[in-house]
Amino acid sequence: MRAVDQQSGSYGEFEAFVAGAAGRLLHVAVLLTGEPEPARRLLACALARTYAHWRRLRADDPYDFTRHELCTAFARTAWRHHGGTGVLARLSPQERLVLVLRLYEGLAEEVTAAQLGMPVERVRVLCNRAVSLLRAREAA
């Protein structure tokens, strides 16, 4: 338990961060996975990594870091998350990632592309396709 005592100062900061940001982050995770239980697991994993990285964050935004971890973990396990019951159930994991980052989180195309490791054009195409798919579903 020595490590916990060493970090007790940053634990308070971390707790405040989680209290403020967990709701929105969990909403993002639920949008991505479509189901609450995997979303909770993803978020817990991402938050643990944020806590492990807390002292080296310095100027970085912990929210951005956690979202990045969340999206990376989701992309890594995306083959498990086909389907689901959420709003985005009909979209592929990549389309969900792009849509959530671009429209819900309001990231720029370039930032989304850099984070997902794909060209900007591909982000644009995926986003447009996701938007038209969703609107087609709405219209039906």
Place this chain on the structure above:
Amino acid sequence: MSGIPDRKEAQVRQLLEGPYPVIPTGLAAGAAARGDRLLRRRRALRRVGWAVLFAAAVAFVVWASLTRPWSAPPSGISPPLDGW
């Protein structure tokens, strides 16, 4: 030009909005405990890595000083015996 896509995007954005789900209790404490475990494991791994590196360096020095691979092996062929 960007008017129509903007309206479409706004519609989808509205679809994505929604009430935040309930946060499970003990999320922060659980994540912190897990993060600590992660840190400790990483630290242990790094320590083992350095130990292995150090042991390898020591082993190499000992081996080199014993076998002296840089000195040429004694030649098995003697020079021709002239002027005897």
